[in-house]
Amino acid sequence: MSRPKSARVTVRDIAAEAGVSIATVSRVLNGGAAVSPATRLTVRQAMERLGAAVPVPVARPAGARTGAVFVRCPYLLTDYFGTLVSAVAEALDRHGRRLILNAGDAAKEARVLAGLPERRDIDGALLVLPVEEAAELAELRSRDFPFVVVDPRTPLPRDIAGVSAAHFAGARSVAAHLAELGHRRIGLINGPADWLASSSRFGGHASALAEAGVLVAPELVVNVEPTAEEGYRAAGRLLDLADRPTALAAFNDKTAAGALRAAHERGLRIPGDLSVAGFDDLYLSRTSVPMLTTVRQPLAELGGLAVSLLLRLLDGHTVEALHVELATELIVRGSTGPVPQHR
Template sequence: MPAPNTRQVTITEIAREAGVSVPTVSRVVNGRDDVSAATREKVEALLRHHGYRVQRAPRRSRAFLIDLVFDDLDSPWAVEIIRGVEDVAHAAGAGTVVSAVHGRTDSAEAWLQNLHRRASDGVLLVTSQLQEDLGPALRESSVPLVVVDPAGQPPLDAPSVGATNWAGGMAAAAHLVQLGHRRVAHVGGPSRLLCSRARLDGHRAGLEAAGLVLDPGLVREGDFRQASGLRAAQELLDLADPPTAVFAASDQMALGVYEAVRRHGLRVPEDLSVVGFDDLELATWASPPLTTVRQPLAEMGGTAARTLLELADGREVPHPRVELATTLVVRDSTAPPRSTTLSHHK
């Protein structure tokens, strides 16, 4: 064992030396019983060696309060996640504090200060920016944490809840291929996000299963919002050989595709079939109602909340990553392609 260190070590350093996760060290430090005897002995030996006192005080009393944190709250799917969290929290007698950090470091730091003042039972993160800005601070905290639909591999060693994005993308492509479409475009979310890449990969796999290849010229990147769907679809419809169908990786971008079709003097689905992703309430009110891949957002929020409450009660979570199934919901925005090309209608 290395020579003792005169400075106060952090639990991050202890975790690295012990070869375990930071939350595991935190559980040992806080006297939690959901750690194996061998791991506890190794961690406690290092804590003693470095002069880090192990607190054996009983776990603090429950505040019956959950912190739910988003990057932004201006997306309709955020409301669905809040609804799922609220249902579970209410049934457990807990309140919910909803915050948005807007991707700004100062907002994230202010939120962290407020979190410590509230002494919440735990945190649900529906964000990637906060993880980048305050990852070290959260690692040092003993507050339970669950990530909802992480944009990539969560840098925080925490349980996460997501959806089967790849399977959803494959189902969308397979549906369009079965209708007879061969030139199927993709309007995706930001490529830096794992969920965006998974939906695109699923789309590609759905085409390949039918012996087709995704044309790179039919792929555009958006940001999940309507304006980006509009821009992408305008570019696609202006091609010499435009697509006969589009799979948009969000319902909001799909509505942007609708607008591009309208501006080109065309119609959905007669001239262009459109599939979205999310199955937000607005999908049923679109004209025509939107065929889409249902992402169980409320269920994701509820599952994450139940997981967080289990952690707050000191129980171990058996599955660190949970993915809920997506399902294709067929409505009126998809149909077999016309025998003529869109270029004849311009």
């Protein structure tokens, strides 16, 4: 039985009525070519039965799939994000693609994803650590709009393309390095608790310590926004414990820099009294005193891979590996050393 014409008909309703996928309905609604005439007719008949208006597809401009790429990075373009977006811009330029940038802290409040499929000047998008929930990303995917997520904040559905660094392996290499130096009481200044990178890095940290016969002490784990100021505060809390840690593993180089400041204020020598490690291998890691042991993320390669993956989707290629992780590398410098003898 068809529903009253006054009821709101969703893409999911049409898919169920026609016996096809949500993506197929989306292709019909958007005038996609990859739908057989018979399937297109089936979807349109289902829409008529449900009382849904059958839209006239919006045609892409001449030279389709050669338009701009929308790059959304709702953060200040400094350090990590600046390096990543620069790599994306260079890769797009090499392929003759224009870039439309939506960036900065103010962009966090902008709800722009829903309108992307209707924009005639944009063919696809790269979303860097998106603040949008998984449901919004899934809705965008259901409309057959090509996009790639770079460093996803939350786990991605299988059919959404994403690229990231190997967070688990990177954090495991830091903790294993510190354990080899004799450290057993290691503080973890981790990122926001709801970030996928944070949970992955906690898993890598815990795995390395378990191999060394140590369980992670809850009081030694702090989740913070990854800034130098928050790293300073978190390190202060950990270093003021009655049984303070002998080493700190920070979420990024900025939080590690904050930890170095907190240690200095307490008269602790690095690495004689306390070892500190960061993550990212930003320029900051080579300007601190001593220079930071850190994990190198291949940011240039990450941006280039995201662009390559998006271009393959735009060209209509079938991409089997939609979730890709790039290897990280432990860079040992002067901020880590053997556990203090008196401990």
